[in-house]
């Protein structure tokens with residue numbers, strides 16, 4: 638006679654990816670019931686982590702934090718950027734770049750593993766219907782809103798002298814609100830650009846409300862201020 642666990646495994650076995658490890662190892666912190674979801678996905682962006690841990694104590698919602706101290710997470714004996722694995726196409730490009738010594742078979746094996754765990758991770762981080770996902774990032778010298786302007790559908794640069802601080806959103810309604818903040822904001826609501834495997838692209842493709850909050854590493858005060866603004870003004 639089978640145990641309850643075996644029965645459940647058999648019953649659920651029809652779902653793709655059941656039992657597979659998630660594509661990204663996450664720690665989940667819940668504060669009450671809410672359609673708000675927060676994500677911290679790059680383990681080296683410590684300012685964003687501290688801001689989110691503080692925020693989730695004060696506001697309702699569910700926060701998912703990557704279990705990593707480095708930007709890239711381990712996969713077999715190599716690494717992958719966790720914000721490049723939300724499509725097989727994007728993951729393949731990233732795996733080949735970060736693990737140049739891997740054979741084609743190894744890359745294929747890693748991609749198959751990610752395929753099995755991807756939806757589990759997507760379900761964990763995406764909000765329920767009409768809910769909002771806010772992802773917190775930190776950048777340094779190399780990246781700013783200037784890199785996003787050309788590939789964005791709408792742009793509002795109210796704080797052009799601070800290009801490292803900006804919102805990136807995937808829905809017109811959120812853009813209309815965020816552009817009234819004293820900050821920079823870009824809208825990317827079409828997934829027509831190159832498939833880089835990022836979460837923002839998947840959110841745009843699936844019509845999910847997603848806001849990416851980018852602030853320079855170390856500027857916790859500004860990140861807290863912008864997160865509070867978004868929290869108070871977005872539905």
Ligand SMILES: [Zn+2]
Pocket residue numbers: 678679682773774775
């Ligand atoms: Zn990041």
